[in-house]
Amino acid sequence: MINSDDLRFFRVIATHSSLAASARSLNVTPPTITQRLQIIEKKLQLKLVDRHARSITLTDEGILLAERAKLILEEIDDLHESIYSQRNEVAGCLKILAPLGFGSKYIAPLVTQFQQQYSSLSVELELSDNPDWAAGHSWDIMIYIGELRDSSLRLSVLAPNKRFLCAAPSYIKKYGAINEPADLRHHHCIALRENAEDVTMWRFHSPINNKDESIRITPKLASNDGRVVKQWAIEGQGIMLRSEWDVAAELKNGELVQLLTDYELPSANIVALLGTEQRARAGRTTKFLELLKTTVGSQPWH
Numbered sequence: 001m002i003n004s005d006d007l008r009f010f011r012v013i014a015t016h017s018s019l020a021a022s023a024r025s026l027n028v029t030p031p032t033i034t035q036r037l038q039i040i041e042k043k044l045q046l047k048l049v050d051r052h053a054r055s056i057t058l059t060d061e062g063i064l065l066a067e068r069a070k071l072i073l074e075e076i077d078d079l080h081e082s083i084y085s086q087r088n089e090v091a092g093c094l095k096i097l098a099p100l101g102f103g104s105k106y107i108a109p110l111v112t113q114f115q116q117q118y119s120s121l122s123v124e125l126e127l128s129d130n131p132d133w134a135a136g137h138s139w140d141i142m143i144y145i146g147e148l149r150d151s152s153l154r155l156s157v158l159a160p161n162k163r164f165l166c167a168a169p170s171y172i173k174k175y176g177a178i179n180e181p182a183d184l185r186h187h188h189c190i191a192l193r194e195n196a197e198d199v200t201m202w203r204f205h206s207p208i209n210n211k212d213e214s215i216r217i218t219p220k221l222a223s224n225d226g227r228v229v230k231q232w233a234i235e236g237q238g239i240m241l242r243s244e245w246d247v248a249a250e251l252k253n254g255e256l257v258q259l260l261t262d263y264e265l266p267s268a269n270i271v272a273l274l275g276t277e278q279r280a281r282a283g284r285t286t287k288f289l290e291l292l293k294t295t296v297g298s299q300p301w302h
Helices: 004-014 019-026 030-044 060-086 100-117 133-138 169-175 181-186 226-234 244-253 283-298
Strands: 049-051 056-058 092-098 121-127 141-145 154-159 163-167 189-192 201-206 211-216 221-223 239-243 257-259 270-274
Touching (some): 004 030, 004 060, 056 060, 100 244, 141 283, 154 283, 163 169, 169 257, 181 211, 226 239
Parallel strands (some): 092 121
Antiparallel strands (some): 141 270, 154 270, 163 239
């Protein structure tokens, strides 16, 4: 007979496109995945997965098992959480999703601090600039920065976050300053591709005349890694649009200068998105959200 560990394992299989991807997710070898899957199939005397050259598909029985496993595991997790809540304990597994750069710099240190405070708690932190919204309800807390088009998740603002147009002094010396957004069409621009946003449409607002202006740039350089984009800008390779949290230090020490200071760009507040109602009110979620509000809310990048 299969147990809850088998169900959790098979849920990983069911949510990945290949056994190799499942192995990477669980940090084990592909043969380990294959062997564990065979054991489960032998227990049930059913074939759950059809294996192809570089992918897998679930059989009808596999689809049924994956769907029921999701419901069963959610019930088990809810039961555990109810028991811990009765005892006023912070326990279980806190699952956090955060942007790569911001998560590495500000969330990861908080995770270790929080886990050390509560010995019965484990934490899973995933860093990604292209979050899978379809799996949103499997996380307790998701840290998000940018334009949030649509979400059924509960939102809690952690800190304001402006966006600035920046370049290195060496770039301005070589190519000249810009006086209005339209000048960007004649400059080298650097784009950061993240969150499936339209990153080549840069929008500006002039408070002086209450005028909005949008410029479609053609990037000379583009990357999905904010650290790479910022380094390119510091090296004088072009003009970039970046969040205040990421460039505050460089603007202060002179490695970068802010451009078009008479214009405002759309803000990208740093927010926490909370999962399902049960996860949102869990003790571990509530306590970590309090820590986030205190720490991130103080805007440590200043």
